[in-house]
Amino acid sequence: MLESEHRALYKRIRDQPLFKATSNDEFTALIAECELRYYQKSEKIFFFTTADDGLFLILEGSAEVFIENKKGLSVLLEVLQEGEIIGFSNIAHYLEKADRPLDKHRLELEIMEDSYCLQIPASVIKKRLVDNSVREFILRKMAIRLGNVYASLGEQVKLADEWGESEQFVRRARDLMSSPAITIHKDASVEEIANSMIEQSISSVMVVDDAKKLVGLITEKDLVQRVIASGRTSPLKARDIMTKKLFTVSQDAYYYEVLSIFYKYGVKHLPVVKDDSLVGVLTFHNLLSKRDRGSMSVLNTIEISSYENLPIVKEAIYDVLSNLIQDEISTIHTLEIITRLYDRLARHCVKLAVQSLEMHGEGLPPVPFSWYQMGSGARGEQFMVTDQDHFLVYADPKDKHERERSDKYFALLGEEIVIHLEKAGYARCAGKMMPNEAIWRGSLSDWQKRLQTWAIKATDEHILLGYNFLSFRFLYGESALNDRFKGMVQNQLKSSQTFLYYMALKEKDHPVPRFNESFFSLFRGKEQREMIDIKLHALFPLHHCLQILGVLRNIIGDKPMNLIDGLVEKKELSAEFADDIRHAYEVALSARIQMSWKKHLRGETYTTKIKFSSIRRWQRAELKTMLNIVHSLQSHLLAKL
Structure with a gap:
């Protein structure tokens, strides 16, 4: 010392x-x-x-x-x-x-x-x-x-x-923050800063510029270290002693996500923002005084997991899911929370895959890449680990040598990602929609040619691929490449109206059941009279209609709820109709989750079929209303043909 x-x-x-x-x-x-x-x-x-x-x-x-x-x-x-x-x-x-x-x-x-x-x-x-x-x-x-x-x-x-x-998975930063945050101008003197802290009984102040934009943070420790201990005699202002490298958190971030930032970066004061505006402040001490650190266990389990112990992560997430279901948290809210945890797990698997290739002498990625999920994971509906659905995009190589190196590297990475996700509990996709298959990886140009081929040859297989592809969501990699990829997809789909037309015709061939007649008379056969497939009769039609309407309105790569909001904003859907669709979507998801979770607890095979004898009359009525709304959405799309 x-x-x-x-x-x-x-x-x-x-x-x-x-x-x-x-x-x-x-x-x-x-x-x-x-x-x-x-x-x-x-x-x-x-x-x-x-x-x-x-x-x-x-x-x-x-x-x-x-x-x-x-x-x-x-x-x-x-x-x-x-x-x-x-x-x-x-x-x-x-x-x-x-x-x-x-x-x-x-x-x-x-x-x-x-x-x-x-x-x-x-x-x-x-x-x-x-x-x-x-x-x-x-x-x-x-x-x-x-x-x-x-x-x-x-x-x-x-x-x-x-x-x-x-609680720790439901409460958000806006529920816990001190608001409004006490601010001071960047040109304020040290005396003004100290007096403000004393008067307000606070241990930090936020520093703003002339436009009220957050530019720094000053804590009691900053005053001690940068003013008193430094021994400087010249007049100091806020801009001279503030911490300029700031970590902020969205007001919509969950309690456990806020805790993760505190632990990861070792900060004790965290400004809370809405868009780019300062709306409050959270302190580490105050946050922890409201709840114990148990909520951090699942995050720690994900972040520190190696290939060998990836299987334990699924059970940690299932524990959270069990609590959310038991506490009767809304379905949409539950899925949003669980999706964020699964997203962390998926990103961690990709990160481990990249590290694995480097350890085996394959080096780092030769060009930037982006990794995308499809299916239920991309839509934010995956409450239990299912099969894999994802693809890889990488930047166009500069020359032949880089092309060969990139193709080889990303073929290996595609396989490595699949292996890591499989270790975490994700079964390999029966339809082979994974980047260890050449069709589900490629450069930006490769993907453009692929989409062109699907559009020119609108076969049933290509339409099915299009449906699955259009549910994509960016999860890992370079954001700039993702922006270029989304821009390419939007431009390609604009010139592929015939392909969208054929996709919409598929909806015409598979109408959602209506309930003007007796509920059971719509289904033929003994087994069908007793069952309804929530995925086939509700969720798939709803997603397909939203996807096609989204493409027509230049909205792609988003979750269903965000798609609905975007379609309202673009005047494609009325606010009232959108509310009906949101309700129908939640009813369908809730029915699926409740039924599947009970089967999981009993150790039974997972299914999306609902047996009517197992549900109450009011639940049947709710399903009837839900399917009628999805049918109306389908009719709305078909009217545009």
């Missing part, structure tokens, strides 16, 4: 209320019994194993405090910042008034950033408790801690009543 750092730490200890009133000799004697320790980030400390461990003071850095629950899992109690102390629960024991409460529990500290900490043993605490000022200090600290405990407990009880185990 540098001499200057040693002096700074010594001064912080000397200024602590526990030691402040002591003489130099007394302080020297007491500090000799204490132990100054340095810990590295992520280091774990098993503290409070005995009553003699005393108090633990964070001099520099921060740490998380965990306690082991009945299942043997660590649950987050609190986050300790610089100057904070843990161990006050032992005070009653030192005064011989109560048994030591932590004898029944296992407490653990995890260091969040490199830290200097002081362990103050029980022997020192007992000697200092005779001083009234020390007793008042400890009483004050314990009162504050008790208040925080009750506030946190009340918040968790409230959230448990409202959301159950799903």
